[in-house]
Amino acid sequence: MGRSVLSWVCVCTLLLPLIGCGDETTATGGTGGVGGVGGSGGDAGTGGKPLELSVTVTEAMGFSGPRPPFEGVELCETDTTNCDTTDANGVATIPVLPNQEISYTVSIAGFAPYLIGDVTDETFRATFWPMFNDMLWEEFSDALMTPYPWTAGSIFLQVHPNMEGVTFDLVDETAKRYYNAEGGGWSLDLTSTTSNGQGGFVEVPPGEYQVEFGGTATNCTPEIAWAGDAANRIRVQVRAGYFGYGSMRCDEP
Secondary structure: OOOOOOOOOEOOOOOOEOOOOOOOOOOOOOOOOEOOOOOOOOOOOOOOOOEEEEEEEEEEOOOOOOOOEOOOOEEEEOOOOOEEEOOOOOEEEEEEOOOOEEEEEEEOOOEOOEEEEEEOOOOOEOEEEEEEEHHHHHHHHHHOOOOOOOOOEEEEEEEEOOOOOEEEEEOOOOOEEEEEOOOOOEEOOOOOOOOOOEEEEEEEOOEEEEEEEEEOOEEEEEOOOEEOOOOOEEEEEEOOOOEEEEEEEEEOO
């Protein structure tokens, strides 16, 4: 979901609609940018019955090459026993209630885990998550002069469609901010997104934070995230050792 002087691998983001309770049609999602983990796909139904949260997980073997399905990765609604593990196709599914703010984790030993917030409304979609092992995350973190494993947490942000000139700001909090450089590599020197539309924060204490998308980002709505308290803001959870993820869909300038 670039980083370091090594290229941050291009991760395609295929999003399919969750199985709702209406007569939804299947839709194929778009492609994320360099290192992206979120995109946009078809809508899901939000009737009174439970929905299915479905994730597809692959193992990132390096900075390029194939992304084989990753079996045995645990998907859990956060801090509950509502869990499933990915099958031979890298797919795991759990039931969730409609029209709720939910949170879930994607994790397996030896790989950096994700912590994701979403809303089970008409925008709810299945997601795709690449897992990068601890050795790769340590290389990424070295470029940001931050130790790995993380004693605090981190946030990875993405704007869709991918665009240049977007800024990310923590509301009422400070942390080390980075943006993904053109063609790969995490950079502390950039002041806004490049064409891949990605960046984030490291060394963030655990908690819940609001992030404001600014610069060239206008008329933004939460994509994979909880809504913030003002326009162009989302709420993102941070947990020690986890990669908190949030994305927005904005109008292009």
